[in-house]
Amino acid sequence: MKTYIFHALIVLAITLLHHQIGASAQNFDIGLNYGMLGDNLPKPTEVVKLYQKYGIGKMRIFAPDPATLEALRNSNIELSMGIANELLPTLAASEANAERWYNGFMAPYINDVIFSYITVGNEIVPGEFAQYIVPVMRNLQTILDENNLAGIRVSTVVATSVLGTSYPPSQGNFTTDARATMIDILKFLNDTSSPLLDQCLSLFRGGGGS
Template sequence: MTFAFASFRMQNHKLTKMALVFLSFFFLVASSRAAISNRIGINYGRLGNNLPSPAKSIELLESMNAGRVKLYDADHEILHLLSGKDIEVAITVANDEISAIAANQHLADQWVYEHVLAHYPNTKIRFILVGNEVFSSTNNVQDMQIARDLVPAMRRIKNTIKAQGIRNIKVGTPLAMDMMETTFPPSNGSFKPDIRELMIPLLKYLNGTRSFVLVDVYPYFRVVRQVARNNSDTGIDLGFALLRTSNMTYTDPQSGLVYTDLLDQMLDSVVYAMAKLGYDDIMLALAETGWPHDGDVDEIGANRENAAEYNNNLIKKMAAVPSNGTPARPGQIVPTFIFSMYDENQKYGPATERHWGLMNPDGSAVYAVNITGKVNPSD
């Protein structure tokens, strides 16, 4: 502030103007970060044939005091039902729409007019997610083309909303942790070599638009892999994965940072990986995280007790005021979406794939969880 006030008193008009520009930029950045909410969100997937109606689901979200909801599409009925609700909304552009939008600004305009402007601002759309885990499927020519078209599609979507004068919607894309070559220790975090050529333009775009790197992070899967490797994954035990902060600590030998849970380790590995590509200040968001409450007999740790402990510890951590952040990003809010609202019985794969839900089809809780984190839930 000393520099700013001195600049104001100088007679040189150019220096005064520079000071004003600096102050404007400083307060713009500060206010944009201060406005980020730490209210917990929920992923609302609908791959089930026994789920409550959208109207009932929105009622449940309100009763749970959810601060956000993430949709895997941009369903008009749901967006209409969310109109006037104090719930921030993330909507998704399907993977198979990406290449067409990347090639044609008119299609981007059409998508935004149909799925955003038809509902905004009465529905509090705050994120447009272009694709879902696009970099996880690059094994064939078509999927690789979609991955290369991701940033151009994001840019076109952003062009449209900017042209409409909308400044409070972030454009991003959720990424899975399979993009990482190394996550342990966190300071060794790096992206897979074949992903780096895709990550650099994405990070450049997100940095330039002050958006988020959205990641899907599941400590549960690290525990499962540890068991499969006969406990060879050093530094992980169940309590560490369940965010029991008094359970144990791990000190990164290179950074000296002390970790009390596996989630922070995994998030910070992404922070270090981005820094190695020249981007050390892009904000993080948790697009998906959670714990399965049931599974096959060989899916160790998938039970209601662990799911309740993980999600309640997660909420206390991410909804804390002031924010905890991570060891590499202390004090920063990490917007968080829990996976998921319901069990989705039409998903393929092992039993855990169908048992991540917080709510039963009848609207009752699968286990006690308090989304606000302000009061300990009853058992």
């Protein structure tokens, strides 16, 4: 039963996307968040098969999960992998800590899993962990550069609530609480040609994404 429910949710998500996009949906590159909070969820291998069955080419997970990473080997599914908010202070503290994270959760899979994005934190601007985002992004970027992994983008995921003014776009601005952090984030993203991502992993701005 659990697989059928999960299967139905995927079908529903794709149906809604097709309805929104219309005839162009056949050529639309679909991605779905893979949430793992719940009871009696299907195994990652079953989830990956469902992604493949319905032509879902992109997956987002909110934190590394070894079983999912194993299931993604040679699947041709592009992965956006998050870092849990509470882990950011540790990874910001030193490049060595960030390297241990990389060695544990990326290095063993780097030849068989397509990593597109590493997302540092999830919707934590403004907040207690926001100050650690840029230091973690810098540490990870250094490690990726040292391993010749320029194709993997480092970014963060923000809620649209960081925008104090969103319309008209020419007058867009961040909220007072978020502004200083967002300016630092955008400077990093501009330097690395990486996009800023919202909670649906759609792009706020150009750069390395498309």
